[in-house]
Amino acid sequence: METSRSTCVTGCWPHVDIVHSIPSPRQNPSMKLLYQTHSPYARKVLVAAHELGLAGSVEIIHHETSPTWRNVEVFALNPLGKVPVLLCDDGQVLFDSSVICDYLDNLGGHPKLVPVDPKRRYRALQWQALAQGMADAGIAVRWEAERRPESLRWPTMRDGQLQKVIAACDFLEREMIASDAIDIGAIALATTLSWIEFRDVYAFREARPRLSSWYDEFCARPSMHATTLSGDTKD
Secondary structure, eight states: OOOOOOOOOTTSOOEEEOSSOOOOSOOSOOEEEEEOTTOHHHHHHHHHHHHTTOGGGEEEEEEOOBTTBOOHHHHTTOTTOOSOEEEOTTSOEEESHHHHHHHHHTTTSSOSSSOSSHHHHHHHHHHHHHHHHHHHHHHHHHIIIIISOGGGOOHHHHHHHHHHHHHHHHHHHHHOOOOOOOOHHHHHHHHHHHHHHHTTOOOTTTTOHHHHHHHHHHHTSHHHHTTOOOOOOOO
16 A cells, blocks of 8 residues: 655654555646545545546645654644645645535535535434444444453443444335435435445444445446555554
């Protein structure tokens, strides 16, 4: 996954400049995205950029981050020490995937990913929030299942967080409506489900034909093919 390394202060993971290029007719990207190839939050931003036709305007810079390692370059831009972080062409620095997606969606003056119609708007935003919670819970499951030293793992916490993922998948199976609409809620859900599948957190496809069908259809989109997840977390 990594192609080159820069010198880094002890205790942080070095970054890799431009781990993959994004095909686009546009040249000279004007924004920089601090990214991680195995983050559901970062992938959401990149899929959104593709769907908005902005992929060629974004230079991708890979950074490893973890609560147990301090990446000083990321901390200098985001006090939470997390990616994604967007460096805008006007010098503004944005972090949190939802904020970055909203910024990208409004660059043209006519938002596409957050619907204007109130009913569709709040459904999209609610699904984005649901996806965020699913990803947060899934990461907590991984901490208690494999990332923490075995003697420090808490099975009760693991199971409680997993129940959130299961309940969310059951909710989606009930509420999922076949639609061609590509909004921020759909992007967030698809990228979160892809991470859950990538990390083998939970087999959400079992007994959920509607959710599985929707997910497979969304995964066929060029934006998903261009942003596949890869790599391992470094703690």
